[in-house]
Amino acid sequence: MNDRPPSSIWNLRTCRRARLWLFFLCVSGLAFCPAFLLYGAENPTLAIKLDQVGYLADAPKVALVESPANTPAKTFDIRRSSDGKVAFHGALSPAATDPLSGDTVQAADFSQLSQAGTYYVEVPGVGKSWTFAVGANVFERAWYLAMRGFYGQRCGTAVNLGSEFPGYSHPACHLHGEFHHSSGARGPRDNIGGWHDAGDYGRYMVNSGIATGTLLWAWEIYSPQLKPIQLKIPETGNGTPDILNEIRWNLEWMLKMQDSDGGAWHKQTSTHFPGFIAPEKDTLPSEVIGTGSAPYKSTCATADLAAVAAIAARVYKPFDAAFATRSLDAARRAWKWTEQYPNVTFRNPPGNSTGEYGDSNCSDELLWASAELWRTTGEAAYHQFFLSNYVAYLPTLDSPPGENWSNLAPMALRTYALSRRKDADAKAQAAIRDRMLTAARAIVSATAANPYHVSLKPKDFVWGSNGVAAQYGMDLMIANAIAPNPAFANAARDDLDYLLGRNTFSLSWVTQVGEHSVLHPHHRPSGSGEQPGPWPGLLSGGPNAGRNDSVLAALPGNLPPEKYYADQTASYASNEIAINWQATLVFLLSGQLH
């Protein structure tokens, strides 16, 4: 070494330049960038947990550190990725033990660092963290990937993520559609439209309902920020904002699921799940499934269609008046059908083993439909239905997050609270808003008290707990939309930080977002082996203390709830993706854009 100093220096500089270049490619999402290229021989440590995407410049910024119990660390440095220089030096908080994970962590608060850049945390005796950004709009790329995740789920068409993700494409899938005899109809049916629901290739109206409604709400609340973002989808440039172009792909399928009498069939799936094969290789017929006897359609599916189509009618009006009219007509006809059939429930017909999304009570779906139809039309009949029924559902706001694919009453109440219609009942609106804001303040307190700064409670570690975390964030952001409060927005961002890496696994649960992200989601296209890694932008379901699959069941029985997670394709109960919690992630990210 000493005998060739000029060359060594050149090599050192070249190496640093190469690492910078690779880092640039990595953060640009253009190339896979192993951590050792960024840090030389020293790998980032899982003991430092932070949001691997980053932190807004003017917002609180906290990383969490597990340090050795016998020699706890006292200080931390924030270093610039470009040259390793210290940009901020701070003291770690006293250690606290987190009941959700069992981890003992210290907080590294660097909120005062506001200069835009790319950084990592270094803690003496512990190591270096993954890199992250600080800036005014750090979440835009994550939003882009998460929203584009829906494009990758499109059914009945070819999909291609383009040069940004070479090889992430497939020819048109599931082209053979037909009516199953349980639908009351017969014969073939074209099969274009809709998003594959989750890790499987089925499409289900009730899960489409909450997912599509959530995305349309994101547009309604955050349209100035979302409008300019292009998703590089086939419709880009057609004059309609791309988020609405993408949502319409699913809306068209939902509208197609409406029968001529106004009712909507419950689902369109194969008889059983296919293996882990690429979508176009799944040749099982895609069947429209009904209840098996008259009226064949289900009330929950029909009411969900009424709600979502009613939102679509007001959202698409400035961009495509004819589509808005068609949506409103569908919503009205769906509502009329439910007046005749107020609680026709769905169970899988014999021989069908795909998802059921069964729901024994559709009255909350009806409440949501009435609220959205009123919000769009102002008509007295819808308003009266809502006002006559909403009080019984107010308690669903008390322990958020109360909404999920089978509980839509909070969506009904929230849309009423969000409405600016002058004919709104002031007393009802005040009651709902008060209840929502009280609940939001309680979430803020609980989140601040949790050592990981996350809103989750032990009871929340169910199937799709990451969706629950995102839902807490969404509820907080809706409260923030009604009564702006930095504490609401900051707590919502805490939940986002958890999803993007500030958790016990130091893992970003969104594929290809962050340096250390989930690799093996339960997602058939990702598990097919046709691409080099998982399809990007997809949120894993997350820890599930219910241990509903064999991978989780094989873990020791006495772990803290957050530990019941496995980044394995086989762990459908902890690592599946799904459009409902994906939509909630998009909503939460939408609220962080500027």
Ligand SMILES: [Zn+2]
């Ligand atoms: Zn398909």
